[in-house]
Amino acid sequence: MIRAVKGTRDLLPPDTAVWNRVEQCAREVFRAYNYHEIRTPILEEEQLFARGVGADTDIVSKEMYAFEDRDGSRLVLRPENTASVIRAYIEHRLDQRPGVQKLYYIGPMFRRERPQKGRYRQFFQIGAEAIGSDSPFVDAEVIEMVSEMLTRTGLSGFTLLINSVGCQNCRPQFVEKLRAALQPIAAQLCTDCQRRAETNPLRVLDCKVPEDQALIGQLPSILDSLCEVCAPHFEHVRTYLTDRGIPFEVKPRLVRGLDYYMRTTFEVTHGDLGAQNSVLGGGRYDGLAESLGSNIHSPGIGFSIGEDRLVMTVAQSEAATLDVFIAHLGEAALRHAGILARDLRREGISVEVAANLKLKRAMELANKAGARYALILGDDEIAAGVYSLKDMKTTEQHRVTREQIFDRIGNRN
Template sequence: MIKAVRGTRDILPPVAGAWAEVESKVRCIFRRYRCEEIRTPAFEESELFSRGVGEETDIVSKEMYTFTDRDGSSITLRPENTASVMRAYIEHRLDQRPGIQKLFYIGPMFRRERPQKGRYRQFHQIGAEVIGSDRPEVDAEVITLVYDLLQETGVDDFRILLNSVGCSDCRPVFLARLKDSLVSVKKELCQDCQRRSETNPLRVLDCKVSADQQFIDQLPSIVDSHCQSCREHFEVVKGTLTDLHIPFTIQPRLVRGLDYYMRTTFEFTQGTLGAQNSILGGGRYDGLAAQLGSRIYAPGIGFSIGQDRLMMALEERCGQRRDSLDLFLAPLGVPAARLCAVLAHELRGGGATVEVGVDAKLKRALELAHKLNARYTLIVGDDEVRTGQFLLKDMSTGSQELVSRQHLLSKFSTATEHGI
């Protein structure tokens, strides 16, 4: 039998329904922030990611799905979406639209990671990129948006970790200090850190190996190296979040390994997925457009949430949902089935969720109506076809009433609005 490819999965009902529900909630929240949807292709020229995500990252060096197309060009399935959104912004000159561009996306990304619980090779991200301003107020607004987004989807026990990774003026100074300090402790650190000490010392700071922590804690803090303008920027972000009563913790070790990331960096962590786990990360990337070869000044800040993990967290909290069914039609016999097809169409047209049974045995039909969580069941036999009067059964109370076709249509015509 052919099965789904390792590291991928089917999102089945009713879980897929829960995904759609979260997505529609998220869309509402984005709309309130004037954040507009953007849909970029699932694959791009490989160079976009080697430039935009960074040659030295694990993503680009080990995890990308890259292939040579028939014309010889190198194509990659998107491992994340920031580079693609920035490419689209530049390509279509979105800087010429009014205001700053707040662009959100929801969709699958692809990385060849080792499969494990909660990690998939086709995974899903909900994210946004806000491009066109380097102001700290924008950073605070983005963090506020994420805060609303998690709260309103039902995740509430999260923590916000906040840092500023400096800018092209002050970070080199910090890096020099960091490298100096690493010389003496390097041999105590894990293999990865020893390599990173040379290639990308900032990444040492977010090593998760526990034996390394005592040494890493002694390393210099980037917060002490900020230049005047980075300090002012960070103060506004922190001050605005404080005004908004959004709690956060300064985490000086929260860094990003790439040069185009600057200033505000944040992470939201949450407790129910084992230890404190990151559910999303984000940050400012004022240098990305230049990194992609653009001359447009396009400072930006963004975030992405792993939807797979988000849904896991919500499931632990809310359990599985069940779709409701307004009305189950149980036709007994051929003329009844034909009438039910028409009735169902009329009722659905009025907004009701309707299912028509296919089993001619009344007992089995009622059992199914029960399993499908139907609120009402309508039994239609030859008598009902002849008289136009139907027996409507309330499944929660068991009570029955005789209704006409007209009565039925009006009762269910606003089913969704009134939530009967």
């Protein structure tokens, strides 16, 4: 038997209904904030991510699905989408379009991670990028939007963490301060931290090893090193969030160890997810377009939501989506049912017809399908133009006309 590739999975009904609802909800929120969809290819040149994510990150060095194409070019299955969106932005000169470019995407990403619960090698992200403004107002709007989106999908009890990682003017001094502070304690930290203390001290702050946390907690805070541009920027973001009643926590350890990240970073965590409890991460990346070879300064900010985890945490109990189940008695009634089903479906009512099933069997199936109503059609009903409509929940049965069916069932939608 051939099975799905390790680390990938099939999404089946009824779970797909939750996925669809989450995505529909996201699209509605994006629409309200004037974001528009971008669809970039799943295949990209390997170089894009070496430059756009960082060659020394785990994603690029260990987890990418990279291969040589038949013509010798190096391709990858995209491990994330920000680099692709910025590539498309540069390639199609979207900087020449008026206003801030607000783009969103929903789709699969690929990383060859060690298999663990709730982690997949093909996973889905819902994300967005706002490119062309360095205003803190845009940062606050993006953060407000993600908070709105998570709330509307039904996620409650999440925590929004924000921070500023400074800029190319103030961060290098902080990194030196950090390096100096790490020197006497590095030997007591995990092996990854020992290495990072030399190569990329900022990433020590990311360490999740429990034994390291006490020492890391005593390291200097980047917020004490922000320059005269970064400090007011962060102040503004916080003010705008407070204005709108969005609760947040400032977490100075929330950093991104790549050069083009600057100023605002944010993350959303949710208690139900345990140690791997981040649902969403984002940040400002004013230097990313330049690091991908653009000579146009294109400040931007974006985020991505791990859709697999979000779906896992929102309510799994979806309401029945089947409105009417039609059972029939005889061939003439089946033909009539076909026409009636078409007309109901045109009104957006979901219909299933139990073709050529005995009435008893059909009613059992209606029950199992979670239908709201069952409609029973026989020769008498057709001749009289009056149908029996059974409410599957209350088991009440009513004699209704064709018009009444549309009224009764259509109204709820």
